[in-house]
Amino acid sequence: MSLIQPRTLKGFRDYLPEAMIPREKLIATAQRVYRSYGFSPIDTPALEYLEILTGKGSDETDRQLYKFQDHGGRNVGMRFDLTVPLARFAAQHVPKLGTPFKRYHIASVWRGENTQRGRYREFMQCDFDTIGTKSVAADIETGLVIHDLLQAIGFSKFTIRLNNRMILNGLLDKLGLTDKSTEVLRSLDKLAKIGREKVAEEMMATSGATAEQASEVLKLSDLSGSNAEILTQLEPLVAGSATGEEGIGRLREVLAGIDAAGVNKDRIQVDVSIARGLDYYTGVIFETFLDDLPTIGSICSGGRYDNLAGLFTKQELPGIGASLGLDRLLAAMEELEMLAKVRTSAPVFIPYFDRERLGDYLALAAQIRAAGIGVEVFPDPKKLGQQLKYADSRGFSVALIAGGNEFAAQTTQLKNLQTGESEEISLAEGSDALIARIRSIVTID
RNA sequence: GUGGCUAUAGCUCAGUUGGUUAGAGCAUCGGAUUGUGAUUCCGAGGGUCGGGGGUUCGAGUCCCCUUAGCCACCCCA
Numbered sequence: 454m455s456l457i458q459p460r461t462l463k464g465f466r467d468y469l470p471e472a473m474i475p476r477e478k479l480i481a482t483a484q485r486v487y488r489s490y491g492f493s494p495i496d497t498p499a500l501e502y503l504e505i506l507t508g509k510g511s512d513e514t515d516r517q518l519y520k521f522q523d524h525g526g527r528n529v530g531m532r533f534d535l536t537v538p539l540a541r542f543a544a545q546h547v548p549k550l551g552t553p554f555k556r557y558h559i560a561s562v563w564r565g566e567n568t569q570r571g572r573y574r575e576f577m578q579c580d581f582d583t584i585g586t587k588s589v590a591a592d593i594e595t596g597l598v599i600h601d602l603l604q605a606i607g608f609s610k611f612t613i614r615l616n617n618r619m620i621l622n623g624l625l626d627k628l629g630l631t632d633k634s635t636e637v638l639r640s641l642d643k644l645a646k647i648g649r650e651k652v653a654e655e656m657m658a659t660s661g662a663t664a665e666q667a668s669e670v671l672k673l674s675d676l677s678g679s680n681a682e683i684l685t686q687l688e689p690l691v692a693g694s695a696t697g698e699e700g701i702g703r704l705r706e707v708l709a710g711i712d713a714a715g716v717n718k719d720r721i722q723v724d725v726s727i728a729r730g731l732d733y734y735t736g737v738i739f740e741t742f743l744d745d746l747p748t749i750g751s752i753c754s755g756g757r758y759d760n761l762a763g764l765f766t767k768q769e770l771p772g773i774g775a776s777l778g779l780d781r782l783l784a785a786m787e788e789l790e791m792l793a794k795v796r797t798s799a800p801v802f803i804p805y806f807d808r809e810r811l812g813d814y815l816a817l818a819a820q821i822r823a824a825g826i827g828v829e830v831f832p833d834p835k836k837l838g839q840q841l842k843y844a845d846s847r848g849f850s851v852a853l854i855a856g857g858n859e860f861a862a863q864t865t866q867l868k869n870l871q872t873g874e875s876e877e878i879s880l881a882e883g884s885d886a887l888i889a890r891i892r893s894i895v896t897i898d
Numbered sequence: 899g900u901g902g903c904u905a906u907a908g909c910u911c912a913g914u915u916g917g918u919u920a921g922a923g924c925a926u927c928g929g930a931u932u933g934u935g936a937u938u939c940c941g942a943g944g945g946u947c948g949g950g951g952g953u954u955c956g957a958g959u960c961c962c963c964u965u966a967g968c969c970a971c972c973c974c975a
Contacts, residue, residue: 463965514973564975569968573975639973754975778975806933841936842934868935
Protein backbone atom coordinates (compact mmCIF):
# COMPACT_ATOMS: atom_id res chain seq x y z
CA MET A 454 0.00 0.00 0.00
CA SER A 455 1.35 3.41 -0.91
CA LEU A 456 1.82 5.96 1.82
CA ILE A 457 -0.07 9.22 1.95
CA GLN A 458 2.28 12.16 1.84
CA PRO A 459 2.06 14.07 5.12
CA ARG A 460 1.62 17.75 4.35
CA THR A 461 -0.25 20.86 5.39
CA LEU A 462 -2.37 23.17 3.28
CA LYS A 463 -0.94 26.38 1.89
CA GLY A 464 -1.15 29.07 4.52
CA PHE A 465 -1.87 26.57 7.32
CA ARG A 466 0.74 25.51 9.83
CA ASP A 467 1.64 22.98 12.47
CA TYR A 468 2.93 24.45 15.69
CA LEU A 469 5.93 22.63 17.17
CA PRO A 470 6.58 22.95 20.91
CA GLU A 471 9.13 25.72 20.47
CA ALA A 472 6.58 27.72 18.50
CA MET A 473 3.63 26.82 20.69
CA ILE A 474 5.26 27.67 24.00
CA PRO A 475 5.75 31.38 23.20
CA ARG A 476 2.37 31.40 21.52
CA GLU A 477 0.59 30.19 24.62
CA LYS A 478 2.62 32.58 26.70
CA LEU A 479 1.52 35.48 24.52
CA ILE A 480 -2.10 34.42 24.77
CA ALA A 481 -1.81 34.18 28.54
CA THR A 482 -0.33 37.68 28.65
CA ALA A 483 -3.17 39.07 26.56
CA GLN A 484 -5.74 37.37 28.77
CA ARG A 485 -4.12 38.77 31.88
CA VAL A 486 -4.06 42.35 30.53
CA TYR A 487 -7.64 42.20 29.20
CA ARG A 488 -8.92 40.84 32.49
CA SER A 489 -7.05 43.52 34.40
CA TYR A 490 -9.39 46.04 32.75
CA GLY A 491 -12.51 44.00 33.36
CA PHE A 492 -12.94 42.44 29.92
CA SER A 493 -14.61 39.01 29.99
CA PRO A 494 -13.94 36.10 27.65
CA ILE A 495 -16.44 34.88 25.05
CA ASP A 496 -16.29 32.46 22.16
CA THR A 497 -18.40 31.97 19.05
CA PRO A 498 -18.57 29.19 16.44
CA ALA A 499 -15.97 28.93 13.72
CA LEU A 500 -18.80 28.50 11.21
CA GLU A 501 -21.60 30.97 10.68
CA TYR A 502 -24.47 31.20 8.24
CA LEU A 503 -23.01 32.68 5.10
CA GLU A 504 -25.44 35.60 5.15
CA ILE A 505 -24.09 36.65 8.57
CA LEU A 506 -20.55 36.88 7.25
CA THR A 507 -21.34 38.43 3.88
CA GLY A 508 -23.75 40.97 5.29
CA LYS A 509 -21.30 43.79 4.69
CA GLY A 510 -20.71 42.24 1.30
CA SER A 511 -17.54 43.77 -0.09
CA ASP A 512 -15.88 41.96 -2.97
CA GLU A 513 -12.72 41.61 -0.98
CA THR A 514 -14.21 39.69 1.91
CA ASP A 515 -16.17 37.59 -0.53
CA ARG A 516 -12.99 36.61 -2.32
CA GLN A 517 -11.25 35.67 0.91
CA LEU A 518 -14.11 33.80 2.50
CA TYR A 519 -13.97 30.04 2.97
CA LYS A 520 -17.49 28.87 2.22
CA PHE A 521 -19.32 25.67 1.50
CA GLN A 522 -22.61 23.88 1.87
CA ASP A 523 -23.04 21.71 4.95
CA HIS A 524 -24.70 18.30 4.96
CA GLY A 525 -28.07 19.88 5.61
CA GLY A 526 -27.76 22.08 2.54
CA ARG A 527 -27.10 25.25 4.55
CA ASN A 528 -24.73 27.82 3.09
CA VAL A 529 -22.04 28.38 5.67
CA GLY A 530 -18.74 30.21 5.91
CA MET A 531 -15.74 30.24 8.20
CA ARG A 532 -15.30 33.46 10.15
CA PHE A 533 -12.66 35.76 8.66
CA ASP A 534 -12.49 38.07 11.65
CA LEU A 535 -13.94 38.28 15.15
CA THR A 536 -15.78 41.55 14.66
CA VAL A 537 -18.59 40.26 12.48
CA PRO A 538 -19.28 37.36 14.86
CA LEU A 539 -19.24 39.89 17.69
CA ALA A 540 -21.85 41.97 15.90
CA ARG A 541 -24.12 38.96 15.58
CA PHE A 542 -23.38 37.94 19.16
CA ALA A 543 -24.18 41.42 20.42
CA ALA A 544 -27.48 41.60 18.55
CA GLN A 545 -28.43 38.22 20.00
CA HIS A 546 -27.22 38.54 23.58
CA VAL A 547 -26.66 42.14 24.63
CA PRO A 548 -30.31 42.50 25.75
CA LYS A 549 -29.52 39.78 28.33
CA LEU A 550 -26.04 40.98 29.18
CA GLY A 551 -26.64 44.71 29.39
CA THR A 552 -24.22 47.48 28.52
CA PRO A 553 -21.50 48.46 28.68
CA PHE A 554 -20.42 45.02 27.61
CA LYS A 555 -16.68 44.42 27.61
CA ARG A 556 -15.46 41.22 26.08
CA TYR A 557 -12.28 39.72 24.74
CA HIS A 558 -12.15 36.96 22.20
CA ILE A 559 -9.04 35.01 21.31
CA ALA A 560 -9.59 32.63 18.43
CA SER A 561 -8.55 31.53 14.97
CA VAL A 562 -9.94 33.08 11.83
CA TRP A 563 -9.56 32.05 8.18
CA ARG A 564 -8.94 34.00 5.02
CA GLY A 565 -8.27 32.38 1.67
CA GLU A 566 -5.85 35.06 0.55
CA ASN A 567 -2.31 34.81 -0.71
CA THR A 568 0.33 34.12 1.90
CA GLN A 569 3.36 36.18 2.90
CA ARG A 570 5.72 36.49 5.83
CA GLY A 571 3.59 36.76 8.96
CA ARG A 572 0.42 36.33 6.89
CA TYR A 573 -1.36 33.04 6.80
CA ARG A 574 -4.71 31.60 5.83
CA GLU A 575 -5.40 30.48 9.38
CA PHE A 576 -4.35 32.90 12.06
CA MET A 577 -5.30 33.98 15.50
CA GLN A 578 -6.80 37.24 16.56
CA CYS A 579 -6.94 38.59 20.08
CA ASP A 580 -9.77 41.12 20.07
CA PHE A 581 -11.15 43.21 22.88
CA ASP A 582 -14.15 45.51 22.56
CA THR A 583 -16.33 47.72 24.70
CA ILE A 584 -19.91 47.84 23.45
CA GLY A 585 -22.71 50.15 24.40
CA THR A 586 -20.95 53.37 25.26
CA LYS A 587 -19.85 56.39 23.28
CA SER A 588 -17.84 57.73 26.18
CA VAL A 589 -14.38 59.03 25.47
CA ALA A 590 -13.35 57.12 28.58
CA ALA A 591 -13.74 53.92 26.58
CA ASP A 592 -11.59 55.41 23.80
CA ILE A 593 -8.88 56.24 26.30
CA GLU A 594 -9.10 52.84 27.93
CA THR A 595 -8.65 51.12 24.57
CA GLY A 596 -5.41 52.98 24.05
CA LEU A 597 -4.27 52.09 27.53
CA VAL A 598 -5.01 48.41 27.00
CA ILE A 599 -2.95 48.41 23.80
CA HIS A 600 -0.14 50.13 25.63
CA ASP A 601 -0.19 47.79 28.64
CA LEU A 602 -0.45 44.78 26.37
CA LEU A 603 2.68 45.61 24.40
CA GLN A 604 4.54 46.47 27.53
CA ALA A 605 3.47 43.21 29.19
CA ILE A 606 4.63 41.26 26.15
CA GLY A 607 8.05 42.79 26.62
CA PHE A 608 8.24 45.64 24.11
CA SER A 609 9.60 48.99 25.16
CA LYS A 610 10.05 50.59 21.74
CA PHE A 611 6.70 50.90 20.02
CA THR A 612 4.46 53.68 18.79
CA ILE A 613 0.70 53.84 18.98
CA ARG A 614 -0.52 56.05 16.16
CA LEU A 615 -3.93 57.55 16.46
CA ASN A 616 -6.34 59.51 14.44
CA ASN A 617 -10.02 60.24 14.44
CA ARG A 618 -12.12 59.35 11.47
CA MET A 619 -14.34 62.34 12.18
CA ILE A 620 -11.46 64.63 11.29
CA LEU A 621 -11.08 62.94 7.93
CA ASN A 622 -14.80 62.87 7.36
CA GLY A 623 -15.07 66.55 8.25
CA LEU A 624 -12.34 67.41 5.80
CA LEU A 625 -13.82 65.28 3.02
CA ASP A 626 -17.21 66.80 3.69
CA LYS A 627 -15.79 70.29 3.21
CA LEU A 628 -14.19 69.19 -0.03
CA GLY A 629 -17.32 67.50 -1.31
CA LEU A 630 -15.69 64.08 -1.34
CA THR A 631 -17.94 62.38 1.20
CA ASP A 632 -19.39 59.85 -1.20
CA LYS A 633 -15.89 58.90 -2.33
CA SER A 634 -14.45 58.66 1.17
CA THR A 635 -13.69 54.94 0.99
CA GLU A 636 -11.44 55.30 -2.05
CA VAL A 637 -9.86 58.53 -0.87
CA LEU A 638 -9.04 57.17 2.57
CA ARG A 639 -7.74 53.92 1.19
CA SER A 640 -5.26 55.89 -0.88
CA LEU A 641 -4.38 58.20 1.99
CA ASP A 642 -3.64 55.19 4.17
CA LYS A 643 -0.73 54.36 1.86
CA LEU A 644 0.98 57.70 2.38
CA ALA A 645 3.85 56.39 4.47
CA LYS A 646 4.39 53.57 2.03
CA ILE A 647 4.26 55.11 -1.44
CA GLY A 648 4.65 58.85 -0.89
CA ARG A 649 2.38 61.80 -1.58
CA GLU A 650 2.85 61.94 -5.36
CA LYS A 651 1.64 58.42 -5.88
CA VAL A 652 -1.13 58.87 -3.34
CA ALA A 653 -2.40 61.89 -5.26
CA GLU A 654 -2.29 59.97 -8.54
CA GLU A 655 -4.09 56.99 -7.09
CA MET A 656 -6.66 59.20 -5.39
CA MET A 657 -7.54 60.89 -8.65
CA ALA A 658 -7.63 57.58 -10.50
CA THR A 659 -9.78 55.59 -8.09
CA SER A 660 -12.08 58.22 -6.65
CA GLY A 661 -12.24 60.72 -9.47
CA ALA A 662 -11.08 63.50 -7.19
CA THR A 663 -9.68 66.60 -8.87
CA ALA A 664 -6.05 67.61 -8.50
CA GLU A 665 -7.16 70.45 -6.22
CA GLN A 666 -9.13 68.11 -4.00
CA ALA A 667 -6.26 65.65 -3.78
CA SER A 668 -3.81 68.36 -2.89
CA GLU A 669 -6.17 69.65 -0.18
CA VAL A 670 -6.38 66.16 1.32
CA LEU A 671 -2.62 65.82 1.16
CA LYS A 672 -2.17 68.96 3.20
CA LEU A 673 -2.66 66.52 6.04
CA SER A 674 0.78 65.14 5.37
CA ASP A 675 2.39 68.56 5.84
CA LEU A 676 1.41 68.67 9.47
CA SER A 677 4.28 68.23 11.83
CA GLY A 678 5.41 68.82 15.38
CA SER A 679 4.08 67.59 18.68
CA ASN A 680 0.66 66.03 18.95
CA ALA A 681 -0.77 69.32 20.24
CA GLU A 682 0.84 71.26 17.41
CA ILE A 683 -0.53 68.91 14.80
CA LEU A 684 -4.02 69.29 16.17
CA THR A 685 -3.68 73.06 16.17
CA GLN A 686 -2.54 73.05 12.53
CA LEU A 687 -5.46 70.81 11.75
CA GLU A 688 -8.06 73.27 12.99
CA PRO A 689 -8.12 75.58 9.95
CA LEU A 690 -8.34 72.57 7.62
CA VAL A 691 -11.60 71.37 9.11
CA ALA A 692 -12.91 74.75 10.29
CA GLY A 693 -16.63 75.03 9.66
CA SER A 694 -17.22 71.30 9.78
CA ALA A 695 -18.92 70.38 13.04
CA THR A 696 -17.87 66.77 12.59
CA GLY A 697 -14.25 67.64 12.02
CA GLU A 698 -14.11 70.00 14.97
CA GLU A 699 -15.67 67.42 17.24
CA GLY A 700 -13.09 64.91 16.02
CA ILE A 701 -10.24 67.21 17.01
CA GLY A 702 -11.84 67.82 20.39
CA ARG A 703 -12.23 64.12 21.08
CA LEU A 704 -8.72 63.37 20.00
CA ARG A 705 -7.47 66.01 22.48
CA GLU A 706 -9.46 64.32 25.23
CA VAL A 707 -8.05 60.92 24.34
CA LEU A 708 -4.49 62.25 24.40
CA ALA A 709 -5.09 63.97 27.73
CA GLY A 710 -6.57 60.80 29.22
CA ILE A 711 -3.74 58.55 28.06
CA ASP A 712 -1.29 61.09 29.40
CA ALA A 713 -3.10 61.26 32.74
CA ALA A 714 -2.70 57.50 33.06
CA GLY A 715 1.05 57.99 32.96
CA VAL A 716 1.89 56.68 29.51
CA ASN A 717 5.21 57.79 28.04
CA LYS A 718 4.36 60.57 25.53
CA ASP A 719 6.87 59.30 22.98
CA ARG A 720 4.78 56.21 22.42
CA ILE A 721 1.68 58.11 21.38
CA GLN A 722 1.63 59.86 18.05
CA VAL A 723 -1.16 61.58 16.21
CA ASP A 724 -1.02 60.57 12.56
CA VAL A 725 -3.82 62.00 10.48
CA SER A 726 -2.96 59.88 7.48
CA ILE A 727 -3.95 56.57 9.00
CA ALA A 728 -7.43 55.65 7.96
CA ARG A 729 -7.55 51.87 8.30
CA GLY A 730 -8.80 49.85 5.41
CA LEU A 731 -12.11 48.97 6.95
CA ASP A 732 -14.81 51.50 6.48
CA TYR A 733 -16.87 50.77 9.57
CA TYR A 734 -14.73 52.94 11.81
CA THR A 735 -16.34 56.25 12.69
CA GLY A 736 -14.25 57.72 15.49
CA VAL A 737 -10.82 57.27 16.98
CA ILE A 738 -8.49 54.87 15.15
CA PHE A 739 -5.43 53.09 16.52
CA GLU A 740 -2.49 51.47 14.82
CA THR A 741 0.57 50.16 16.59
CA PHE A 742 4.03 49.79 15.11
CA LEU A 743 7.24 48.35 16.47
CA ASP A 744 10.01 50.93 16.24
CA ASP A 745 12.55 48.20 15.52
CA LEU A 746 10.51 46.53 12.81
CA PRO A 747 8.04 48.95 11.25
CA THR A 748 7.91 47.06 7.97
CA ILE A 749 5.96 44.19 9.46
CA GLY A 750 2.98 46.54 9.69
CA SER A 751 0.54 47.29 12.42
CA ILE A 752 0.51 44.64 15.10
CA CYS A 753 -2.44 45.99 17.03
CA SER A 754 -5.17 47.98 15.36
CA GLY A 755 -8.65 49.12 16.16
CA GLY A 756 -11.04 51.96 16.52
CA ARG A 757 -14.49 53.23 17.31
CA TYR A 758 -17.60 52.29 15.37
CA ASP A 759 -21.06 53.75 15.83
CA ASN A 760 -23.32 50.98 14.90
CA LEU A 761 -21.73 47.60 15.22
CA ALA A 762 -24.77 45.42 14.84
CA GLY A 763 -26.87 47.50 12.49
CA LEU A 764 -27.24 44.57 10.12
CA PHE A 765 -28.74 42.38 12.80
CA THR A 766 -30.76 44.62 15.11
CA LYS A 767 -32.45 48.01 15.24
CA GLN A 768 -30.88 48.63 18.62
CA GLU A 769 -28.00 51.02 18.19
CA LEU A 770 -24.83 49.55 19.63
CA PRO A 771 -21.83 51.86 19.53
CA GLY A 772 -18.52 50.44 20.54
CA ILE A 773 -14.79 50.51 20.38
CA GLY A 774 -12.20 47.80 20.23
CA ALA A 775 -8.91 46.63 18.87
CA SER A 776 -7.26 43.47 17.71
CA LEU A 777 -3.82 42.12 18.45
CA GLY A 778 -2.29 40.33 15.47
CA LEU A 779 -0.81 37.41 17.32
CA ASP A 780 0.83 35.65 14.39
CA ARG A 781 2.28 38.81 12.94
CA LEU A 782 3.58 39.71 16.38
CA LEU A 783 5.18 36.31 16.84
CA ALA A 784 6.84 36.63 13.45
CA ALA A 785 8.19 40.00 14.56
CA MET A 786 9.41 38.67 17.90
CA GLU A 787 11.15 35.84 16.17
CA GLU A 788 12.87 38.24 13.82
CA LEU A 789 13.90 40.45 16.75
CA GLU A 790 15.18 37.36 18.56
CA MET A 791 12.92 37.92 21.53
CA LEU A 792 11.85 34.29 21.75
CA ALA A 793 13.79 31.99 24.04
CA LYS A 794 14.58 28.68 22.39
CA VAL A 795 12.83 26.58 24.98
CA ARG A 796 11.21 23.30 24.11
CA THR A 797 10.14 22.32 27.58
CA SER A 798 7.33 23.73 29.63
CA ALA A 799 8.79 22.46 32.91
CA PRO A 800 11.93 24.07 34.31
CA VAL A 801 13.25 21.17 36.38
CA PHE A 802 14.75 17.97 35.01
CA ILE A 803 15.36 14.78 36.96
CA PRO A 804 17.55 12.19 35.23
CA TYR A 805 16.44 8.59 35.78
CA PHE A 806 19.86 7.62 36.86
CA ASP A 807 19.81 4.75 39.34
CA ARG A 808 17.71 1.99 37.81
CA GLU A 809 16.47 0.73 41.20
CA ARG A 810 15.33 4.15 42.47
CA LEU A 811 12.49 5.10 40.13
CA GLY A 812 10.15 5.46 43.11
CA ASP A 813 12.50 7.90 44.80
CA TYR A 814 12.73 10.06 41.69
CA LEU A 815 8.98 10.12 41.33
CA ALA A 816 8.58 11.04 45.02
CA LEU A 817 11.05 13.90 44.67
CA ALA A 818 9.30 15.14 41.54
CA ALA A 819 5.92 15.02 43.30
CA GLN A 820 7.17 17.21 46.13
CA ILE A 821 8.47 19.85 43.75
CA ARG A 822 5.32 19.80 41.68
CA ALA A 823 3.28 20.22 44.86
CA ALA A 824 5.13 23.52 45.27
CA GLY A 825 3.89 24.58 41.84
CA ILE A 826 7.10 23.97 39.91
CA GLY A 827 7.06 21.81 36.77
CA VAL A 828 9.30 18.74 36.74
CA GLU A 829 10.10 16.18 34.09
CA VAL A 830 11.50 12.79 35.02
CA PHE A 831 13.35 11.11 32.14
CA PRO A 832 11.62 7.85 31.21
CA ASP A 833 14.67 5.63 30.55
CA PRO A 834 17.64 4.87 32.83
CA LYS A 835 20.12 5.86 30.15
CA LYS A 836 23.60 7.18 30.68
CA LEU A 837 23.69 10.41 32.64
CA GLY A 838 25.57 12.25 29.89
CA GLN A 839 22.86 11.47 27.38
CA GLN A 840 20.14 12.55 29.72
CA LEU A 841 21.86 15.85 30.45
CA LYS A 842 22.32 16.39 26.75
CA TYR A 843 18.59 15.95 26.32
CA ALA A 844 17.93 18.36 29.20
CA ASP A 845 20.23 20.92 27.67
CA SER A 846 18.75 20.72 24.21
CA ARG A 847 15.24 21.24 25.59
CA GLY A 848 16.23 24.26 27.61
CA PHE A 849 15.64 23.02 31.14
CA SER A 850 16.91 25.40 33.82
CA VAL A 851 18.04 22.98 36.52
CA ALA A 852 18.71 19.26 36.87
CA LEU A 853 18.39 17.36 40.14
CA ILE A 854 20.93 14.59 40.06
CA ALA A 855 20.75 11.82 42.63
CA GLY A 856 22.30 8.35 42.65
CA GLY A 857 23.38 5.90 45.29
CA ASN A 858 25.77 8.35 46.96
CA GLU A 859 23.20 11.10 47.28
CA PHE A 860 20.41 8.83 48.46
CA ALA A 861 22.71 7.36 51.12
CA ALA A 862 23.58 10.85 52.34
CA GLN A 863 19.98 12.10 52.00
CA THR A 864 21.01 14.82 49.59
CA THR A 865 20.54 15.74 45.96
CA GLN A 866 22.84 17.49 43.58
CA LEU A 867 21.27 20.61 42.12
CA LYS A 868 22.87 21.54 38.82
CA ASN A 869 22.24 24.89 37.23
CA LEU A 870 22.16 24.06 33.52
CA GLN A 871 22.82 27.63 32.46
CA THR A 872 26.00 28.07 34.47
CA GLY A 873 27.05 24.44 34.90
CA GLU A 874 27.47 24.89 38.62
CA SER A 875 26.38 22.18 41.03
CA GLU A 876 25.65 22.22 44.73
CA GLU A 877 24.69 19.60 47.28
CA ILE A 878 21.40 20.18 49.03
CA SER A 879 20.33 18.17 52.04
CA LEU A 880 16.95 16.50 51.99
CA ALA A 881 17.22 15.31 55.59
CA GLU A 882 14.88 18.08 56.79
CA GLY A 883 12.45 17.74 53.88
CA SER A 884 12.40 19.45 50.52
CA ASP A 885 11.75 23.06 51.58
CA ALA A 886 15.38 24.14 51.22
CA LEU A 887 15.61 22.51 47.80
CA ILE A 888 12.42 24.15 46.59
CA ALA A 889 13.56 27.54 47.84
CA ARG A 890 16.83 27.13 45.98
CA ILE A 891 15.06 26.11 42.77
CA ARG A 892 12.81 29.15 43.08
CA SER A 893 15.84 31.38 43.32
CA ILE A 894 17.16 30.06 40.01
CA VAL A 895 14.04 29.45 37.98
CA THR A 896 11.72 32.16 36.73
CA ILE A 897 8.22 30.79 36.93
CA ASP A 898 5.52 32.37 34.84
C1' G B 899 -6.70 36.90 -7.59
C1' U B 900 -2.08 39.20 -10.64
C1' G B 901 3.33 39.46 -11.51
C1' G B 902 8.63 38.10 -10.17
C1' C B 903 12.24 34.81 -7.59
C1' U B 904 13.22 30.04 -5.32
C1' A B 905 12.83 24.40 -4.21
C1' U B 906 19.25 19.20 -3.34
C1' A B 907 19.69 14.85 3.81
C1' G B 908 15.87 17.14 9.95
C1' C B 909 18.44 22.42 9.18
C1' U B 910 21.97 25.77 6.21
C1' C B 911 23.98 25.04 1.66
C1' A B 912 28.02 22.85 -2.37
C1' G B 913 27.26 20.21 -6.86
C1' U B 914 31.96 22.91 -12.49
C1' U B 915 29.46 24.28 -20.47
C1' G B 916 23.96 17.84 -18.91
C1' G B 917 28.37 12.51 -18.14
C1' U B 918 30.13 6.94 -13.64
C1' U B 919 28.01 4.72 -6.72
C1' A B 920 24.93 13.19 -5.21
C1' G B 921 28.79 15.91 -1.00
C1' A B 922 29.92 19.26 3.48
C1' G B 923 28.81 21.59 8.13
C1' C B 924 25.29 21.43 11.92
C1' A B 925 21.50 18.23 14.02
C1' U B 926 20.04 12.94 15.21
C1' C B 927 21.51 7.97 17.00
C1' G B 928 25.55 4.81 18.94
C1' G B 929 30.53 4.17 21.08
C1' A B 930 35.27 6.04 23.66
C1' U B 931 37.57 1.52 31.86
C1' U B 932 29.20 1.54 32.65
C1' G B 933 28.04 9.30 37.71
C1' U B 934 27.70 15.08 34.55
C1' G B 935 25.28 18.61 28.86
C1' A B 936 26.04 23.25 26.25
C1' U B 937 32.61 23.29 25.01
C1' U B 938 36.53 16.41 23.15
C1' C B 939 37.30 12.17 19.73
C1' C B 940 35.45 7.97 16.64
C1' G B 941 31.50 5.78 13.99
C1' A B 942 26.50 5.06 11.95
C1' G B 943 21.80 6.09 9.94
C1' G B 944 19.39 9.47 6.80
C1' G B 945 18.30 12.06 -0.05
C1' U B 946 12.34 8.74 -5.37
C1' C B 947 17.70 15.93 -6.02
C1' G B 948 9.37 19.19 -4.15
C1' G B 949 5.83 16.22 -7.61
C1' G B 950 4.48 14.95 -12.89
C1' G B 951 5.70 15.06 -18.04
C1' G B 952 9.22 16.18 -22.10
C1' U B 953 14.21 16.83 -24.84
C1' U B 954 18.68 13.51 -24.80
C1' C B 955 22.71 7.72 -25.54
C1' G B 956 22.55 10.10 -20.64
C1' A B 957 18.93 15.28 -16.58
C1' G B 958 20.09 17.51 -9.74
C1' U B 959 21.73 20.39 -14.16
C1' C B 960 17.68 22.20 -20.23
C1' C B 961 11.97 22.92 -21.46
C1' C B 962 6.59 22.62 -19.94
C1' C B 963 2.90 21.74 -16.13
C1' U B 964 1.88 21.37 -10.93
C1' U B 965 2.59 22.09 -5.54
C1' A B 966 4.87 24.88 -1.70
C1' G B 967 7.84 29.06 0.14
C1' C B 968 9.62 34.14 -0.35
C1' C B 969 8.87 39.23 -2.54
C1' A B 970 5.69 43.04 -4.82
C1' C B 971 0.49 44.42 -5.97
C1' C B 972 -4.40 43.90 -3.76
C1' C B 973 -6.11 43.71 1.04
C1' C B 974 -5.12 43.27 5.96
C1' A B 975 -3.56 41.02 11.64
